[in-house]
Amino acid sequence: MDLKERVNKMLEDEETKQLWEEIYLAFEDGGINGIEKLLIRKVEEIKNEFEEIKSEIDKKIKGK
């Protein structure tokens, strides 16, 4: 059994399995750097959206 399948079997949640699939593909395409880029991109996506909304709320609190 190869790595992809072996790890996949140990995961329960579908979303986690999907993420594993993405991580594995990123590794195949770009090695360790590929994984780093993928994880950073995903984190930045969430954080950027969060910061945008936060800045709108900040403006409301300041009464602007």
Place this chain on the structure above:
Amino acid sequence: MGLKLKSAIISGFRGFNPEVKIDFNAPVVVLYGENATGKSSTLNAIEWCLFGSSEVVGEKNTGIRERIDWEIINRNAEKCYVEVELEKDGQVYNIRREKSNGRDNIYIRFSDGGKIEGKKAQEEINKLIGNFSFRDFMTCIYQHQEVIRYILTEEPRKRDEALDRLFGFSDYRNISEAIKKFSPKGDELEKKIDEIKSWINSRIDALNEIIKRRKEELSKKGLSRVDEKERISIAKQIKKLIEDFCSEIGADLSEKFSKIDLEQKEFVDVAEEEIRRLRKLIPEERKLNELVRRKTKINHYIDEYDDLNKKRSEVKRKIDKFVRENGDDKKIKEKVKQIEQTIEALEDQKEVMNLYALIIEKVMLYLESVEDKDICPVCGTRKKGLLIQLKKQWEKEHKEKFEKINKEIDSLKKELKDKERLLKDYERLIDDWKRADEGFRKYVNKIRVDEKISEREDVRRKLEKILSELESEIERLKKSTSEKTARIEEIEEKIKLCKDIDEILKDIALREKIRDIVRTQEWKKLKELSDDFKKFVDDVERIRDAILRATKDGVDEIISNAGEKISEFFGEITSHPKIKKIKIKVEQNLRSGGNQYKFYDENDENLLPVLSQGNFNSLAISIFLAMSGMTGQKMPFDFIMLDDPSQSLGFQEKVGLIKILDIIAKEKDIIIATMDSELLDEIKKMSSEKKIYKFYKWTPEKGPEINEEIVS
């Protein structure tokens, strides 16, 4: 039966340049030579031909750091190719891989003369080797010298890592390490939400405080209720008061004010503007403003008049003082004239004395030149001691008198200079006076013209009179406007009240808006993103945990299948007198989460403290050999390749290794690259048929020279 390696043709690949053919048609083939003579390049060439650049170049797939900057084509060649001949069940496959201009191409020729290339050729190779990956090839077929080197490291964590790789789990390791580097905190966004919440609360508290304070201030002014209704009621009063005031002073309401709605936020600003406008329209107020402006102007005239007059008087005082001390210019000039005359008289006197002196000097010269020095050459009279007498007279009268006159002249000249300087000072003072007087007169004339003051009147007195009249008029007007001003101030007070209520209502509205933030869609979305983030970070951690567990399970599985074989090989190779068997146990390292390898003897004694470099080398080889012959593992190749397997082995360990290889050689062909002459001697003693190639005289242009040694 698996694939047997029959031969390899290599050209332009790494250490090779001109084409070289090596036959592998013997159970044991040895590539022997010094360091850097092309032995490893030969094994690398076979590996590259089968798996291509995308697999074998770089650290990503190989886990070998030395491969980061690997160059495939020899720097002296334009292209490279490797052709390996494989044989299985009587069928021959010639696999050829070429590389030029950065591209790989692959071909297969079959025994029947058929040929395929590119994607189809790669698919055929994949079919031929089943699911056997490049990683499997590294673990079970080709023992790389770098992997043994990593095992020999002193650092336990690195050795564990190398063992993971030796067991074929390099990908697991790499992915797990990459994930480990990524370490954001799952509650990072949740904490930010908490910060926003706390900011909201403190902002609400601050607004409550401001509202409370403002309400208290209004309460002191008699306003107990602060709401929109009260504000409109006050606005109505303001409007009524302004309308009444307008009719009283006979002015119209401005269009802007008459149109403004009481409920509009701008009402207060428009009312303030209207009051400013009306204030200017009060007739007395207008007159008053004019009088105040005029009073300012007269005051300015007086100040300027006094200032110029003062400057003029100061110059005058200086002149008076000068005259008192030195006299006026007429007196000074008279004195100058007098000094000049005295000097002239003294100069005349000096001239007469000079003539007389000249005569005496000539008489003395004459007397000195004649023998009879007592007869006067002028009058002819004889006088005893005439020359001596004349000399004395010369010294006493003429010289002394001359010096006295000269001194007197010098003193007079000095006095003359002083007087001339005084004259200049006097002229300067006179100039200053003229300027000050002229400035003053000009200004006085200007006042006369501006204020129509006749030449007969005194300007200063006239200005004071005007000022006094203005002040009386201003006082009178002020009294008469005070009632209207009081009315305006009353309206302004109301406007201020309305403005304060507006501020409070604005703060209350803002407070409610801030309170409502936590009920908005934006807030909901913020919470969702924070949850998504937490789940993402947890998922990444779960995946890493799964990888680590999978690695451990995988190694456990291998050890359960090949553990006995590893121990048997290890016991055979290692020369340690007490270690004949080795048990490998894998635990999860609590700190790193990775695999931690522990080694025990048959009595479950921990071997780690006593294992030497040679023992670790033996262990690495044992694991490789056991993996390559693992039962249950379908091996598509009937050969193995060992690169420098005896790096840290002692002589007895080499003997043990060769003994095992001799057994394995009966089932699989073995290719060994080595520089170890001791190992070579032992190989020569093997019972299996063998072929030895000697590699030497390597140059970058020609590659190695290779000779086959005949072994009896």
